[in-house]
Amino acid sequence: AQSVTQPDIHITVSEGASLELRCNYSYGATPYLFWYVQSPGQGLQLLLKYFSGDTLVQGIKGFEAEFKRSQSSFNLRKPSVHWSDAAEYFCAVVLNRDDKIIFGKGTRLHILP
Amino acid sequence: NAGVTQTPKFQVLKTGQSMTLQCAQDMNHEYMSWYRQDPGMGLRLIHYSVGAGITDQGEVPNGYNVSRSTTEDFPLRLLSAAPSQTSVYFCASSLSLGLARTDTQYFGPGTRLTVL
Numbered sequence: 001a002q003s004v005t006q007p008d009i010h011i012t013v014s015e016g017a018s019l020e021l022r023c024n025y026s027y028g029a030t031p032y033l034f035w036y037v038q039s040p041g042q043g044l045q046l047l048l049k050y051f052s053g054d055t056l057v058q059g060i061k062g063f064e065a066e067f068k069r070s071q072s073s074f075n076l077r078k079p080s081v082h083w084s085d086a087a088e089y090f091c092a093v094v095l096n097r098d099d100k101i102i103f104g105k106g107t108r109l110h111i112l113p
Numbered sequence: 114n115a116g117v118t119q120t121p122k123f124q125v126l127k128t129g130q131s132m133t134l135q136c137a138q139d140m141n142h143e144y145m146s147w148y149r150q151d152p153g154m155g156l157r158l159i160h161y162s163v164g165a166g167i168t169d170q171g172e173v174p175n176g177y178n179v180s181r182s183t184t185e186d187f188p189l190r191l192l193s194a195a196p197s198q199t200s201v202y203f204c205a206s207s208l209s210l211g212l213a214r215t216d217t218q219y220f221g222p223g224t225r226l227t228v229l
Contacts, residue, residue: 009153043117043203043220044156090155100146100171101218105155 004093006104014112015083021076021107023091031093033074034101035065038088047089050074061085086111114139117221119204125227126194134189134224136204142219144207145187149173149200150223156203162187194228201225 005024032051036044048059055067065076091104120135146161158171162181178190204221
């Protein structure tokens with residue numbers, strides 16, 4: 001079945017350390033790809049998106065993501081996390097331009113002081 | 114712009130009661146949708162609308178009704194609440210269903226619903 005997978009339910013990193021959150025999709029074609037962040041008690045906010053072109057995408061809050069077609073992945077990275085990055089992160093895909101967005105189950109990021 | 118607003122923020126219902134979750138946006142967005150968020154399940158699409166007068170079912174539509182009489186409003190109705198509908202509900206809107214490089218979905222702050 002076509003899906004988007006976030007293998008890690010929880011990730012804990014120390015403040016100042018680097019971060020990588022994994023996202024894999026299983027579609028025949030390359031979908032449109034997104035990362036959203038949800039802070040506690042808040043709605044979702046778009047961090048970045050990939051439609052085509054350069055496979056390294058820059059987003060807000062210092063985040064970036066790299067699309068790797070060979071691995072069907074769209075992993076989110078940040079060189080140095082801050083305590084305010086503690087949140088839940090959702091990878092999402094849209095298969096075709098007129099399709100609905102499908103979300104992964106999320107990865108909750110915990111930051112150690 | 115207020116963006117996407119949702120009311121109420123919190124609601125407790127008894128099994129069998131009905132209620133309407135309100136959602137409004139002031140960005141003249143054509144596309145609006147309702148999601149529910151449950152622990153470990155991510156966001157699941159309930160219903161969506163591509164414009165006034167047009168609605169369609171998402172992944173988990175049973176037990177919910179929607180209507181879209183205006184571009185701005187997209188209420189979600191629970192006809193007879195069940196404990197399985199305890200969840201956090203998010204409304205979202207975007208300029209169009211078809212994606213463009215500048216398009217994105219804007220989410221409301223959510224409604225936390227408990228059904229006893």
